[in-house]
Amino acid sequence: MIQKILIANRGEIALRIVRACRELGIKTLAVYSEADVQSLHVQLADEAICIGGPKSADSYLRADRIISAAEIADVDAIHPGYGFLSENAKFAEQCESCNIKFIGPKSKSIKMMGDKAVAKDTVKKAGVPTVPGSDGPVENEAEAIKVARKVGYPVIIKAVAGGGGRGMRIAHNDISFAKEYHVARGEAEKAFGNGAVYIERYIEKPRHIEFQILGDSHGKILHLGERDCSVQRRHQKLIEESPSPFLTSDLRKKMGKAAIRAAEAADYENAGTIEFLVDAKGNFYFIEMNTRIQVEHPVTEECTGIDLIKQQIRVANGEKLDFDQGDIKFEKHAIECRINAEDPSRNFAPSPGTIGLYYPPGGHGIRIDSHAYSGYVIPPYYDSMIGKLISFGSTRKVALERMYRALSEYLIRGIKTTIPLHKAIMADPVFIEGKATTAYMEDFMNRTPPDLFS
Amino acid sequence: MKRSELSEFAVEEEGFKLKIRRGGNGQPLVSSGRGSNSPFIALPDLPPTAAAQPAVQAPATSAAPSAPKEEEGVGYIKSPMVGTFYRAASPESKPFAEPGTKVVETTVVCIIEAMKIMNEIQAEAKGTILEVLVENGQPVEYGQRLFKIKQG
Numbered sequence: 299m300i301q302k303i304l305i306a307n308r309g310e311i312a313l314r315i316v317r318a319c320r321e322l323g324i325k326t327l328a329v330y331s332e333a334d335v336q337s338l339h340v341q342l343a344d345e346a347i348c349i350g351g352p353k354s355a356d357s358y359l360r361a362d363r364i365i366s367a368a369e370i371a372d373v374d375a376i377h378p379g380y381g382f383l384s385e386n387a388k389f390a391e392q393c394e395s396c397n398i399k400f401i402g403p404k405s406k407s408i409k410m411m412g413d414k415a416v417a418k419d420t421v422k423k424a425g426v427p428t429v430p431g432s433d434g435p436v437e438n439e440a441e442a443i444k445v446a447r448k449v450g451y452p453v454i455i456k457a458v459a460g461g462g463g464r465g466m467r468i469a470h471n472d473i474s475f476a477k478e479y480h481v482a483r484g485e486a487e488k489a490f491g492n493g494a495v496y497i498e499r500y501i502e503k504p505r506h507i508e509f510q511i512l513g514d515s516h517g518k519i520l521h522l523g524e525r526d527c528s529v530q531r532r533h534q535k536l537i538e539e540s541p542s543p544f545l546t547s548d549l550r551k552k553m554g555k556a557a558i559r560a561a562e563a564a565d566y567e568n569a570g571t572i573e574f575l576v577d578a579k580g581n582f583y584f585i586e587m588n589t590r591i592q593v594e595h596p597v598t599e600e601c602t603g604i605d606l607i608k609q610q611i612r613v614a615n616g617e618k619l620d621f622d623q624g625d626i627k628f629e630k631h632a633i634e635c636r637i638n639a640e641d642p643s644r645n646f647a648p649s650p651g652t653i654g655l656y657y658p659p660g661g662h663g664i665r666i667d668s669h670a671y672s673g674y675v676i677p678p679y680y681d682s683m684i685g686k687l688i689s690f691g692s693t694r695k696v697a698l699e700r701m702y703r704a705l706s707e708y709l710i711r712g713i714k715t716t717i718p719l720h721k722a723i724m725a726d727p728v729f730i731e732g733k734a735t736t737a738y739m740e741d742f743m744n745r746t747p748p749d750l751f752s
Numbered sequence: 753m754k755r756s757e758l759s760e761f762a763v764e765e766e767g768f769k770l771k772i773r774r775g776g777n778g779q780p781l782v783s784s785g786r787g788s789n790s791p792f793i794a795l796p797d798l799p800p801t802a803a804a805q806p807a808v809q810a811p812a813t814s815a816a817p818s819a820p821k822e823e824e825g826v827g828y829i830k831s832p833m834v835g836t837f838y839r840a841a842s843p844e845s846k847p848f849a850e851p852g853t854k855v856v857e858t859t860v861v862c863i864i865e866a867m868k869i870m871n872e873i874q875a876e877a878k879g880t881i882l883e884v885l886v887e888n889g890q891p892v893e894y895g896q897r898l899f900k901i902k903q904g
Contacts, residue, residue: 318764332895347834347893347894348834348893348894348895348896349893349894350894350895351894351895357894361831361869362866363834363866363894365867366833366834366835366866366867367834367893369867370834370835370836370891371891396867570802704899
C-alpha cells in the first residue's frame with residue numbers, strides 16, 4: 299500500500315502530484331534544489347529534503363541523492379514527473395532494486411522505447427505504421443545517403459538517443475544531406491552522448507497527433523483519446539487540444555487501436571503516449587513513444603474526466619483499472635496554452651526574474667496548473683514554463699472563446715510571457731478553423747505584426 | 753525518520769518562527785510562523801541557509817527569510833549529501849569532533865551514511881569546532897549545517 303510518495307521533480311508538475319496525493323490521502327516528500335526553496339510545492343508538501351545546488355545536474359538529476367532521501371524518509375514510491383529522470387531506465391531500475399515503487403512503466407519498457415530506432419522497429423513488427431526510412435541506425439554516410447535516395451527527399455536525420463524534438467536535422471537533397479548528416483551526428487554526440495542517427499522520410503506539414511495510453515499491471519491497456527499538438531515552435535509544443543479538429547471518428551478508432559498495439563509491444567504499464575504524424579490525406583505514422591506522464595496531460599483529463607495522476611498512483615499500487623475502453627467518452631473539448639516566461643519579441647529569449655503581481659483567470663471551464671504566485675522568483679536554472687492555462691467546454695468554439703477570455707484576464711507582471719502570443723493565435727482564423735499543422739507557427743509569425751503578440 | 757531526544761525545540765529567525773514540542777502521546781507538535789495547519793516533520797535546521805552560502809543568484813535567495821547575523825570568523829560545515837549523520841565510526845568509537853576540536857581541511861569530522869555506504873566527511877576548513885548542530889543518527893539534507901566552526 300503506497301502511503302508516502304517522493305516527488306522527484308519541480309514546478310507545476312510537482313504541485314500537480316502533491317494535489318493528487320492529498321486527494322488520495324498519501325503523504326508527500328518534496329526533494330528540491332537550493333534554488334527552489336521558495337517553490338510552492340516545497341511549501342505544500344508534507345516533508346521536504348534539499349538534495350543539492352541550483353543546477354539540475356547537481357540536484358534533480360542526482361539519482362543517488364534522491365534515492366538516499368527516499369530511504370531516510372521511508373517512502374514507498376517515487377513519482378518522477380516529466381523530464382529529469384522520468385525516462386531514465388537506470389533510475390527506474392535503481393528504484394526497483396531498492397524496493398521503492400517507480401510510478402511509471404517497467405524499466406525495460408523505458409529502455410526499449412528510449413532508443414528511438416529500436417522503438418520504431420518494435421512497433422513496426424506489431425503492425426503499427428511507421429515512417430519509411432532506415433531500419434535502425436545508419437553505419438556511415440554512404441549507407442545514410444543510400445537510404446535517403448531510396449526513401450525520397452526531403453528526409454529527416456534523427457538521433458537514436460534523442461526525443462522531445464531534439465537532435466533532428468532536415469535535408470532536401472544530396473548536397474545538403476552530407477552537411478546535415480555530420481552536424482546531426484555531432485549534435486547528438488554532444489547532447490545525448492550517443493552519435494547514432496537514423497533516417498526517415500520527412501513528411502511535409504504533418505499534424506502531430508498523439509494518443510494517451512493507460513495500462514495496469516494486470517494486462518489491461520486502454521487509450522484515452524488523442525491530443526493535437528501541431529502548434530509548435532522549433533519542435534516545442536505551445537498549444538495542445540483534444541479532440542483533434544482533424545480526426546474523424548473512424549481515423550480515431552484506427553489510430554487508437556494502433557496506439558494500443560504499440561503499447562502492448564512495449565509490455566507497457568502505467569501512463570504513456572504514442573506520437574504520430576498525420577498527413578493531409580489521413581495517413582498516420584508512428585514517430586515515438588513517451589514513457590512518462592506528459593506536460594499536456596490536463597487536456598486529456600478535461601476531455602475525458604479521468605484524473606491521470608491518480609490513475610498512475612493507483613496502477614503503481616497494483617490496482618486494476620476499473621473501467622474499459624467503451625467507458626471512455628470524449629465529452630468536452632479542451633485546449634491548453636503553455637505559459638512560458640519568454641519574450642516573443644526578442645526571439646523568445648527567456649525572461650526569468652521576480653513576478654510582481656500574479657492574477658490567474660478563473661470561472662466556468664478554466665483550469666490553471668501553475669506554481670507561480672505574486673512575489674515568486676523564477677529561477678534561471680530550469681525551463682521557462684511557469685504554468686498551463688486550460689479551457690474546456692461542450693464544443694471547440696466554447697473552449698476557444700473561454701481561452702481567449704481567460705488569456706485577457708491573466709495578469710503576470712514583472713516578466714515577459716507568451717500570454718499575448720496565445721491570445722493572438724486564439725484570434726487567428728487559421729487556428730480557429732482547426733487548420734493548423736506543424737507548419738503553422740512559422741507561417742503565423744511571418745504574417746503577424748510583432749506588436750500583436752508582445 | 754529517526755526522532756531526536758529533544759522534548760522541545762524552538763528556532764526564531766527574522767520573519768520566521770518554528771517551535772516543535774513533543775505532545776502528550778509522544779508525537780511531535782509543530783507550529784510554524786508560516787501558518788501551515790497540517791503538522792509536518794521539519795528537519796531542525798531549515799533552509800534557506802544564509803550569508804555563509806556561496807553566492808547563489810541573488811534573486812533566488814532574496815525572498816527567503818534571512819538567517820541570524822554572522823559573527824566574525826564564524827562559519828559552518830555543511831552536509832555535501834543526503835543521508836544519516838553519525839558522530840563516530842561506530843557506536844563504540846569516540847566521536848570524530850567535539851566542541852573545541854581543532855580541524856584542518858582534511859580532518860574527518862563525521863560520517864554520513866547514504867544507501868548503506870558510510871562516507872567520511874571532511875571539514876574542508878581550518879579552525880576550531882564551536883558547536884555540533886545535529887544529533888547522532890539524524891537524517892540530514894544537502895547543505896544542512898552540521899558544525900559551527902571558528903575559522904583560523
